[in-house]
Amino acid sequence: MKNCDMIKDLLPLYADDVCSEESRKAVEEHINNCPDCKAELEKLGKNVTVSPQKDAEVLKRIKRRLRIEKLVVSLISVLAICGILLYGLVYCINDYKSMDMEKYKILENVSVSEHDNAVWLNIKGYAASFDIDAPTLSDTNGKHLGIDDDFDSEKKNGYGVTLKQRRIDDFTFNPTGSLKSFEMKIFDLDEKKDMMKVFYYDDVNNKEYILWERDQND
Ligand SMILES: [Zn+2]
Structure with missing residues (x-):
């Protein structure tokens, strides 16, 4: 040749x-x-x-590998985003936050009254989607207790109430629906002689709003 x-x-x-x-x-x-x-x-x-042909092959292989890596990275990103969204959803559904004092006019809609020798918590009706985290009871140090928890009256002299709602719930006081309000006994006056006050506890701003105080002449 x-x-x-x-x-x-x-x-x-x-x-x-x-x-x-x-x-x-x-x-x-x-x-x-x-x-x-x-x-x-x-x-x-x-x-x-190295021959030009081999170069091309190597280049092709590198490109293919890069494409696969890119795909894997994209997949991981998508999965990560899905995970974050799922977490956010679960968070929205399950997380309770204290209700905004101003927005819900808490002090106009939550009150404490005294009758039948007991102190009662009154809440003006609530929307069906409202989830009440029990009206929370607390001592004056802000330690929260459920309404059925044992309450050591020797150490505590006040009940705190905090209303909470889930982030996704749209809460309204006084709905036009059937439920107008509900009342719940907090304690019997004779039983809890040391209880001096009931307050609404705004745990966002760490503020107490007095709802009821024992008449000192009792
Ligand atoms: Zn030759």
Whole structure:
């Protein structure tokens, strides 16, 4: 093959890296398909490790791997976002926050009254979606207790009430619906002689609003 002769003439130059770009390309293209010339080149001490074709293959493989990596990263991102959204949803459904004092006019809608020798908590009706975290009771140190919890009257002299709602609930006092209000006994006056006050506890601003105080002349 006449081509081989021409290439063989170029091989020493190629091996020494002194041939032109055009010749280099010609040599590389040729030795890819000609074991004879390739062997000849190797004899000259030049290992042909990278051929343009192999380059293309390697490049293709790298691109493929990059594409897969990109896909994996995208998938992880999507899963992470889904996780965050799910967490947010669960948070919205289950998390209770104290009701905004101003927005819900708490002090107009929550009151404490005294009759039948007992102290009562009155809450003007609530929307069906309202979830009441029990009216929370607390001592004056802000330690909250459920209404049925044992209440150590020796250490505590006041009841705290806090209304809470879930973030997703739209709460309204005094709905036009059937439930107008409800009343709940907090304690019997004779039983809890040390109880001096009932207050609404705004646990967002850590403020107490007195709802009832024992008549000192009792
Ligand atoms: Zn050849």
